[in-house]
Amino acid sequence: xxxxxxxxxxxxxxxxxxxxxxxxxxxxxxxxxxxxxxxxxxxxxxxxxxxxxxxxxxxxxxxxxxxxxxxxxxxxxxxxxxxxxxxxxxxxxxxxxxxxxxxxxxxxxxxxxxxxxxxxxxxxxxxxxxxxxxxxxxxxxxxxxxxxxxxxxxxxxxxxxxxxxxxxxxxxxxxxxxxxxxxxxxxxxxxxxxxxxxxxxxxxxxxxxxxxxxxxxxxxxxxxxxxxxxxxxxxxxxxxxxxxxxxxxxxxxxxxxxxxxxxxxxxxxxxx
Numbered sequence: 286x287x288x289x290x291x292x293x294x295x296x297x298x299x300x301x302x303x304x305x306x307x308x309x310x311x312x313x314x315x316x317x318x319x320x321x322x323x324x325x326x327x328x329x330x331x332x333x334x335x336x337x338x339x340x341x342x343x344x345x346x347x348x349x350x351x352x353x354x355x356x357x358x359x360x361x362x363x364x365x366x367x368x369x370x371x372x373x374x375x376x377x378x379x380x381x382x383x384x385x386x387x388x389x390x391x392x393x394x395x396x397x398x399x400x401x402x403x404x405x406x407x408x409x410x411x412x413x414x415x416x417x418x419x420x421x422x423x424x425x426x427x428x429x430x431x432x433x434x435x436x437x438x439x440x441x442x443x444x445x446x447x448x449x450x451x452x453x454x455x456x457x458x459x460x461x462x463x464x465x466x467x468x469x470x471x472x473x474x475x476x477x478x479x480x481x482x483x484x485x486x487x488x489x490x491x492x493x494x495x496x497x498x499x500x501x502x503x504x505x506x507x508x509x510x511x512x513x514x515x516x517x518x519x520x521x522x523x524x525x526x527x528x529x530x531x532x533x534x535x536x537x538x539x540x541x542x543x544x545x546x547x548x549x550x551x552x553x554x555x556x557x
Contacts, residue, residue: 292341
């Protein structure tokens with residue numbers, strides 16, 4: 286579990302996070318959502334230690350990253366997996382080489398042990414047979430899965446994902462969401478996902494933190510979001526006609542219908 290306790294961050298005299306508090310739960314997909322410029326990226330960077338807030342606490346299972354020395358931070362970073370927006374694979378390395386990289390950097394495993402662990406992760410994300418291919422030789426969705434395999438290679442306690450569906454088609458985005466959700470539950474990881482993708486919100490939003498103009502305005506899940514009275518959140522999540530129809534469908538049929546709402550809306554449901 287990661288606990289954020291009243292953190293504030295400013296740049297050049299402008300406050301971008303105002304006393305933000307939140308809890309990111311273990312074994313759940315925790316989503317940070319909000320408009321561009323809302324502060325959600327700064328929150329994510331604060332969590333991973335790329336940005337240091339002026340005040341507050343960030344606790345990783347009770348350990349405050351704000352007061353750690355360099356050695357403690359290095360140890361914490363071995364417990365963190367990171368999925369970057371553009372996958373950030375090494376073009377000159379194969380899928381196997383990319384997934385092996387953190388194991389070579391941060392463990393003293395033998396070459397055979399590194400290969401075995403890397404292949405396990407590659408197979409876990411359904412990329413068996415692609416381990417000897419280079420990033421340019423595989424699709425965007427496969428690149429994303431290779432990046433997920435690399436992110437879980439060290440068996441992290443915490444997994445951070447920055448816009449994991451960026452640049453992917455809707456069908457592939459759903460597959461990536463499902464993979465991240467499965468891995469989170471299977472390995473009991475604290476997964477934090479920074480996203481603009483409302484399909485992700487409705488599909489895997491087990492714990493959702495809405496950031497608006499630097500403030501944490503709402504916390505809930507994919508079921509509760511349909512009944513929210515927060516005007517800014519409604520304007521953000523249900524901005525399109527399609528998602529307005531999804532909302533009407535859910536309110537009409539009940540929360541159990543979340544999984545099928547978008548599919549049925551596309552078939553022509555209009556609330557009758």
